[in-house]
Amino acid sequence: xxxxxxxxxxxxxxxxxxxxxxxxxxxxxxxxxxxxxxxxxxxxxxxxxxxxxxxxxxxxxxxxxxxxxxxxxxxxxxxxxxxxxxxxxxxxxxxxxxxxxxxxxxxxxxxxxxxxxxxxxxxxxxxxxxxxxxxxxxxxxxxxxxxxxxxxxxxxxxxxxxxxxxxxxxxxxxxxxxxxxxxxxxxxxxxxxxxxxxxxxxxxxxxxxxxxxxxxxxxxxxxxxxxxxxxxxxxxxxxxxxxxxxxxxxxxxxxxxxxxxxxxxxxxxxxxxxxxxxxxxxxx
Ligand SMILES: Nc1ncnc2c1ncn2[C@@H]1O[C@H](COP(=O)(O)OP(=O)(O)OP(=O)(O)O)[C@@H](O)[C@H]1O
Numbered sequence: 001x002x003x004x005x006x007x008x009x010x011x012x013x014x015x016x017x018x019x020x021x022x023x024x025x026x027x028x029x030x031x032x033x034x035x036x037x038x039x040x041x042x043x044x045x046x047x048x049x050x051x052x053x054x055x056x057x058x059x060x061x062x063x064x065x066x067x068x069x070x071x072x073x074x075x076x077x078x079x080x081x082x083x084x085x086x087x088x089x090x091x092x093x094x095x096x097x098x099x100x101x102x103x104x105x106x107x108x109x110x111x112x113x114x115x116x117x118x119x120x121x122x123x124x125x126x127x128x129x130x131x132x133x134x135x136x137x138x139x140x141x142x143x144x145x146x147x148x149x150x151x152x153x154x155x156x157x158x159x160x161x162x163x164x165x166x167x168x169x170x171x172x173x174x175x176x177x178x179x180x181x182x183x184x185x186x187x188x189x190x191x192x193x194x195x196x197x198x199x200x201x202x203x204x205x206x207x208x209x210x211x212x213x214x215x216x217x218x219x220x221x222x223x224x225x226x227x228x229x230x231x232x233x234x235x236x237x238x239x240x241x242x243x244x245x246x247x248x249x250x251x252x253x254x255x256x257x258x259x260x261x262x263x264x265x266x267x268x269x270x271x272x273x274x275x276x277x278x279x280x281x282x283x284x
């Protein structure tokens with residue numbers, strides 16, 4: 001069995017205080033192993049994005065531990081967390097977050113620019129990532145010139161450009177039609193297969209979740225069941241679960257979630273750094 005790339009222990013997230021207190025995560029313990037694909041599913045408001053933001057070091061837990069490659073990271077300073085996140089993780093969001101005033105290549109190399117990589121080298125790596133996504137011919141186009149599927153491929157190129165060990169995808173196909181969704185899914189699972197990249201996918205899409213190695217069901221901030229799809233004991237509660245009832249996401253009347261900006265921009269430099277600032281626009 002591959003070692004754990006990400007672990008959480010007794011993860012608690014509380015928003016607000018007093019009468020406005022809301023317990024979004026109520027003590028989650030789980031492991032994500034290197035090279036696996038994990039879907040995080042559950043009804044709207046169950047805590048999926050909150051969990052993703054904590055695992056991806058975009059936000060800090062109220063209590064509990066997040067460990068990356070066995071190393072607890074919760075106590076690190078903002079600057080160190082930013083560096084670790086930039087080196088280790090790629091991000092793909094439903095709303096793309098491409099800067100409409102920049103070219104596709106400029107968007108793709110942003111994580112490298114923030115990491116201080118020299119222009120020539122970052123453009124070389126950016127073009128390499130775009131070639132892998134069959135998007136090299138769009139490098140000089142403005143991000144607004146792209147179709148939805150092309151935008152998401154540019155986002156995947158941006159996620160790949162730092163050679164991350166984990167890609168976090170929050171509703172990666174939420175803005176795409178079914179044919180384009182299939183292409184994007186195939187690209188993501190291809191990266192898992194061919195490069196051993198770990199995928200953590202937050203989704204309401206049961207078909208996409210079914211393609212992942214494992215599904216973690218959240219309900220009211222707790223794991224109600226984690227299922228190994230390809231294991232012999234499929235359906236048995238897996239490690240890190242509390243067991244219990246399985247959430248039926250297929251019957252819950254689902255209203256498409258409002259676009260939610262990450263608690264921290266994944267590419268933004270921390271407050272105590274001199275890195276470039278930028279503003280991105282959710283595009284559709
Ligand atoms: N910054 C915040 N302040 C207060 N409450 C918040 C904040 N962020 C999230 N919440 C609340 O925490 C709960 C979990 O939110 P979260 O976004 O993690 O759910 P989700 O399962 O990802 O939902 P969706 O599928 O709609 O995106 C929700 O009830 C939400 O209203």
